[in-house]
Each structure stands twice: as C-alpha cells, then as structure tokens.
Amino acid sequence: MIQPSFLQKNDTVAIVSTARKITSSAIKPAINLLKSWGLTVEIGKTIGLEDNQFAGNDLERTADFQQMLDNPNIKAIWCARGGYGTVRIIDKLDFTEFKKHPKWIIGYSDVTVLHSYLNNLGFQTLHATMPLDVEKNTKKALETLKYCLFGKTIYYEIPTSTENRLGKCSGELIGGNLSMFYSLLGSETSINTTGKILFIEDLDEYLYHLDRMLMNLKRNGYFNHLKGLIVGGMTDMHDNKIPFGKNAEEIILDITYKYDFPIVFNFPAGHLKDNQALVFGRNVELEVGEEKSSIKFK
Numbered sequence: 001m002i003q004p005s006f007l008q009k010n011d012t013v014a015i016v017s018t019a020r021k022i023t024s025s026a027i028k029p030a031i032n033l034l035k036s037w038g039l040t041v042e043i044g045k046t047i048g049l050e051d052n053q054f055a056g057n058d059l060e061r062t063a064d065f066q067q068m069l070d071n072p073n074i075k076a077i078w079c080a081r082g083g084y085g086t087v088r089i090i091d092k093l094d095f096t097e098f099k100k101h102p103k104w105i106i107g108y109s110d111v112t113v114l115h116s117y118l119n120n121l122g123f124q125t126l127h128a129t130m131p132l133d134v135e136k137n138t139k140k141a142l143e144t145l146k147y148c149l150f151g152k153t154i155y156y157e158i159p160t161s162t163e164n165r166l167g168k169c170s171g172e173l174i175g176g177n178l179s180m181f182y183s184l185l186g187s188e189t190s191i192n193t194t195g196k197i198l199f200i201e202d203l204d205e206y207l208y209h210l211d212r213m214l215m216n217l218k219r220n221g222y223f224n225h226l227k228g229l230i231v232g233g234m235t236d237m238h239d240n241k242i243p244f245g246k247n248a249e250e251i252i253l254d255i256t257y258k259y260d261f262p263i264v265f266n267f268p269a270g271h272l273k274d275n276q277a278l279v280f281g282r283n284v285e286l287e288v289g290e291e292k293s294s295i296k297f298k
Contacts, residue, residue, distance in 0.1 A: 020083025201270025
C-alpha cells in the first residue's frame with residue numbers, strides 16, 4: 001500500500017466537506033489546532049455552502065474536493081464532517097493527479113466511502129476525528145491524529161473485555177463505518193477483506209439492523225478469510241418495543257461464532273470523544289490477551 005508523505009512544518013492541509021453542511025465558525029477550533037502544529041490551512045469552498053442538508057450540491061462538493069486532490073501543494077485533505085453525501089460524488093472524482101502526488105485523506109463515518117475507494121486503489125488513509133468534533137475530542141484523540149500525520153510510531157494498548165475472543169494475528173488494517181460498508185456492498189468500492197484485519201464502528205442504529213448488516217457482510221464473504229476483527233464504538237444503539245434479545249457485542253459474536261479469528265471490543269475509535277486515529281492500509285500486529293489487547297503498527 002502506498003503511503004502518502006508525512007507532514008512537515010508549514011505544509012498545507014485543506015478542510016472541505018464531502019457530505020453534510022457545516023459553518024466556517026464550526027471549524028475554527030480545527031484551524032487553530034492545525035496552526036498550533038505549524039501547519040497552513042486552506043479552506044474549501046464547500047465550507048459554509050448549503051444545499052438542503054448538503055455542503056453544496058453534488059457538483060459543488062465534487063469540484064471542491066477535486067481541486068484539493070489536484071493541487072500538489074495540498075499535503076492532506078481533512079473532511080470537515082460526516083453525515084451523508086460522499087457516496088453521491090465518489091464516482092465523479094478523478095484520482096489521476098492524486099496518484100502522482102498522494103496525500104492523506106482524513107475522516108471517519110461517511111468518509112468510509114473514501115477509505116474504501118482509496119484502499120482499492122492501493123493507498124493508505126487516516127481514520128480519525130474531523131474538524132466538527134475537535135472541540136469535544138480528548139487530548140489523546142488529537143494527539144494520535146498528530147502522531148499519524150507527522151510519522152510518529154503509534155502503539156495502542158487497551159484493557160481486556162470479557163466478550164473478546166483471544167488470539168494473535170497480523171495483516172493490513174482496513175475498515176470504517178459498518179453502515180457504509182453495508183451500503184457499498186456489490187459496488188466497485190466494496191473492499192476485499194481477505195487476509196486483512198477489519199475495524200468496524202457505528203452510531204444510532206437499531207440492534208436488529210445491526211444484525212441485518214452483519215449478516216449481509218457474512219453472506220458476502222467478509223469474514224471467510226479475515227485475520228482479525230477490531231470493534232470500535234457501537235454508540236447509542238436502539239432497541240424496539242419487542243426487544244431484539246442481544247446487545248451489539250452479542251450480535252457480533254453470534255454472527256462470527258464459526259470463525260476463529262481474534263476479536264477485540266471497545267477499541268477507542270468511532271463516534272466517541274476519544275476517537276483515536278488508525279492508519280488504514282498499513283500492516284499491524286493485533287494481540288488480544290486475557291489482561292490486555294494491543295495494536296502495533298509496523
């Protein structure tokens with residue numbers, strides 16, 4: 001997997017919105033953060049644009065992102081927020097210049113569309129917090145974003161969970177938002193999980209729908225040759241008046257019971273204040289032990 005160059009002082013980071021609308025005032029904390037790291041910021045035209053719930057119409061969002069992709073002076077593109085909308089522009093984008101001058105694409109949630117697309121093209125991307133969240137993020141979440149961008153080695157160690165499935169594995173880390181994977185199945189943007197370690201997270205879903213999405217991934221072979229599974233925040237899950245009967249962890253274990261790959265739950269990434277950064281497309285070593293679990297990036 002091709003790794004974009006790590007950032008250096010005075011490099012330029014672009015902030016754009018590929019999905020839901022966002023105001024310029026909402027990204028000020030992120031601008032201040034980047035400047036405190038010695039970076040320059042370029043604000044995309046989609047910041048402040050409004051087309052119903054979107055940050056401008058599809059053509060405007062495509063043009064803004066395309067401009068940043070094509071500009072060799074932009075060293076990273078930080079998606080301002082998620083919501084919905086990136087899938088509406090992905091097939092309109094041209095990555096020809098990006099391939100000549102790879103740059104870090106940063107975000108999570110709806111940005112999973114870009115992570116998956118670029119993984120299929122052979123490029124590493126950064127699953128991390130977004131400008132909308134900066135003011136409420138933990139110090140650790142912001143610190144890990146900086147470490148990844150500037151090339152500092154990252155190593156995660158988290159407490160054990162009784163639901164974990166113990167084991168060790170190594171492989172390329174891929175992943176993102178479960179709902180987005182579900183929506184991309186059957187398309188060219190659906191990712192290949194063979195021999196890889198999959199990270200998943202989600203927000204505001206009904207438990208029966210969580211089961212439905214995971215069953216679809218299973219029936220599409222996502223778990224057949226998987227090396228390991230990392231489960232991040234399964235945040236604000238809902239149940240019906242007639243209970244589904246299992247929580248998120250139990251649903252995941254039920255659907256993956258016939259596989260022997262290790263599973264670690266409660267990794268601090270996703271729709272959480274402590275949304276710690278992950279480099280997709282990079283090889284990692286995952287160890288799920290009785291007392292602790294660790295992820296080491298190679």
